[in-house]
Amino acid sequence: MINELLNRIQSLLKKSEIKNQRKIIIFLVCVCIATVLWFLNALNKSYTVDIEFPVKYIDLPANRVLSNHPADKFTLTVSSYGFTILRHKLSLAFSPLVFDVNEFTNGQLQKTNKSKYVFYTGQFINRFSSQISNELKINAIHPDTVVFSFEKMMNRLIKVIPKVDIDFVVQHDINRPIIVVPDSVMVNGPESIMDTLSYVYTVFQKYTKVKEPIHRNIVLKECKSLTYKPLRVMMIIPVEEFTEKILMIPVYVNNLPENEHVNLFPEKVRVNFQVSLSRFKEIKADEFRVCVEYKDIVQQKETLSLKLEVQPRELKGVSIYPTQVEYLIEK
Numbered sequence: 435m436i437n438e439l440l441n442r443i444q445s446l447l448k449k450s451e452i453k454n455q456r457k458i459i460i461f462l463v464c465v466c467i468a469t470v471l472w473f474l475n476a477l478n479k480s481y482t483v484d485i486e487f488p489v490k491y492i493d494l495p496a497n498r499v500l501s502n503h504p505a506d507k508f509t510l511t512v513s514s515y516g517f518t519i520l521r522h523k524l525s526l527a528f529s530p531l532v533f534d535v536n537e538f539t540n541g542q543l544q545k546t547n548k549s550k551y552v553f554y555t556g557q558f559i560n561r562f563s564s565q566i567s568n569e570l571k572i573n574a575i576h577p578d579t580v581v582f583s584f585e586k587m588m589n590r591l592i593k594v595i596p597k598v599d600i601d602f603v604v605q606h607d608i609n610r611p612i613i614v615v616p617d618s619v620m621v622n623g624p625e626s627i628m629d630t631l632s633y634v635y636t637v638f639q640k641y642t643k644v645k646e647p648i649h650r651n652i653v654l655k656e657c658k659s660l661t662y663k664p665l666r667v668m669m670i671i672p673v674e675e676f677t678e679k680i681l682m683i684p685v686y687v688n689n690l691p692e693n694e695h696v697n698l699f700p701e702k703v704r705v706n707f708q709v710s711l712s713r714f715k716e717i718k719a720d721e722f723r724v725c726v727e728y729k730d731i732v733q734q735k736e737t738l739s740l741k742l743e744v745q746p747r748e749l750k751g752v753s754i755y756p757t758q759v760e761y762l763i764e765k
Contacts, residue, residue: 494535498585538558539553555578586625587623596635599639607750610672610747614636637653644673652668677709678709683705698726726738
């Protein structure tokens with residue numbers, strides 16, 4: 435009997451819960467309907483709002499470049515119905531306003547050589563209206579002015595510097611400077627940049643395990659506001675095998691008075707260096723000059739430091755042995 439009573443109580447509670455749930459659902463549906471009706475009514479009213487648009491500038495004057503940064507966004511104060519504003523906000527969110535500089539200014543920038551121009555943006559309302567929609571009335575544009583500052587463009591022949599990193603195979607190296615053809619290119623750019631431009635560079639190149647000459651057609655590194663002619667150059671890296679050579683070189687005393695004689699010990703020193711195979715036989719002892727300074731003798735130094743004053747070009751790893759000599763002054 436007790437179980438039967440409990441079952442009846444549970445059944446009544448379930449019926450009560452279902453009734454409560456139905457009431458909540460009906461209430462929520464009513465709230466949603468009221469919200470939608472309110473929203474639709476609100477959208478049917480007229481509003482004045484600000485909408486921000488990105489700006490794209492086209493057809494700038496030839497032979498001149500912008501030196502400032504005109505506003506890249508315009509805020510338009512527009513009036514229309516809520517439905518219209520909402521629709522256009524969603525559809526025009528990423529559509530830029532196109533500012534045709536030559537057309538909007540009636541070619542004024544092309545006709546004069548002035549470097550700075552200021553225009554009231556309100557005069558372009560009709561032009562922007564045709565780009566967005568006839569349903570939106572543009573009341574104002576912010577900022578209220580747009581400024582164009584220009585620099586004169588100029589051409590100049592500029593030297594090209596190769597940017598390379600080379601890892602050679604053992605006993606291989608460059609046997610003469612890297613060659614660039616052409617060694618200079620015609621550069622066009624703003625006067626303020628061109629006045630201080632000394633070099634243009636190739637894009638960075640890295641080579642590994644190099645043992646033979648390299649010939650590459652390399653593009654020049656881009657630089658904002660600059661154009662190059664030609665855009666590419668031929669880079670030649672002369673690579674050759676190197677070998678060691680040793681020569682005995684006499685030592686001279688710099689600034690030695692005519693009435694004095696100094697004996698050096700040793701009189702000749704050994705000069706070691708790496709040289710390319712093609713030049714091995716060309717390198718002679720008379721192409722080197724090793725010397726000491728007479729002022730070191732005057733200062734009564736015990737030994738004199740050697741200095742290699744002259745040597746042939748493109749030698750690698752040049753060293754002198756010994757690095758110091760002794761001396762004896764003859765009276």
